[in-house]
Amino acid sequence: MNPWKVLVADDDPNVREIIRLYFEKQHIQMIEAQDGEEALELAEKESPDIIILDVMMPKMDGYEACREILKRFDIPIMMLTAKGDEFDRVLGLELGADDYVTKPFSPRELVARIKAIFRRMQKGRTGTDQDAQQIYEFDGLSIIPDRREVLAGEEKIILRPKEFDLLTHMAKSPGTVYTREQLLEQVWGYDFIGDIRTVDVHVKKVREKLNPLGNDCIHTVWGVGYKFEVQQ
The missing domain is CATH 1.10.10.10 (Winged helix-like DNA-binding domain superfamily/Winged helix DNA-binding domain)
Structure with missing residues (x-):
């Protein structure tokens, strides 16, 4: 069983439900946030292993949430965006995000990228x-x-x-x-x-x-x- 705890911030409840159902099959614990402000609060309260941020959210968008989270915590971040423009993808990386996924996406791809991030983290901790x-x-x-x-x-x-x-x-x-x-x-x-x-x-x-x-x-x-x- 995966001991991972993943915070998913997206204002679309349908997207969160699709991710949650697939995460359950993979035995991944999911914490849900509806906007960037709630994501910031839950990041402090729940100490997730990774955070997935939708770019377009009310109150605080994904980019601003990414900035604020990285000021306070050392948590891997993946950006989730409907935009296909290279500028938007690179902006997330410049802010410190570890990866991005462009909508529409398959839950399987999302989990594959999460697993890849965790493997890279583990590799970094286990040098000779x-x-x-x-x-x-x-x-x-x-x-x-x-x-x-x-x-x-x-x-x-x-x-x-x-x-x-x-x-x-x-x-x-x-x-x-x-x-x-x-x-x-x-x-x-x-x-x-x-x-x-x-x-x-x-x-x-x-x-x-x-x-x-x-x-x-x-x-x-x-x-x-x-x-x-x-x-x-």
């Missing part, structure tokens, strides 16, 4: 002892896997889980050039079925947090992908 004990130090930058910390000098940099995983993976092999496809497979996992732009979004977020402190360490290799390299 050697990886956990290793500290990666560069000019003014320290990456400490066992504490999942990044230090720029003495200042601690707060990275989202997947941002940390991406940075650490590339820092293990400085100078190695990775394609986006390779990073998706090696960091997110072969079963990730989201947008390849996910890599670009996460690289952008890491740069926004490190570059102002003088740590320009992820470089674009035009026409190929990215590499980690700290200029001495």
Whole structure:
């Protein structure tokens, strides 16, 4: 039996009912919210393992709910949207969402993506002892896997889980050039079925947090992908 607790926020009761019936078959506990404000309240009260947010909701839309939830909690978020425009998909990822599903969707696909997120989370928690004990130090930058910390000098940099995983993976092999496809497979996992732009979004977020402190360490290799390299 899956011990998962999933919060689903959608103002359409029919959508929630379809998801709830399928979740019951998969032995997934579902918590329901009708809008973004209720989702925020339940996130604090129920401590779900993952949150699914519809974009178009009253009182507080999915994007705003995503922002507020990530300010307070470290919970994976999946965006649920009827919009097919690339801008809307990328916006959710830029805000910190882990994945998205576009309506109309099948409950089976939704559960498959949830399972993929949990597998990636578990993979991130179960690295080798050697990886956990290793500290990666560069000019003014320290990456400490066992504490999942990044230090720029003495200042601690707060990275989202997947941002940390991406940075650490590339820092293990400085100078190695990775394609986006390779990073998706090696960091997110072969079963990730989201947008390849996910890599670009996460690289952008890491740069926004490190570059102002003088740590320009992820470089674009035009026409190929990215590499980690700290200029001495």
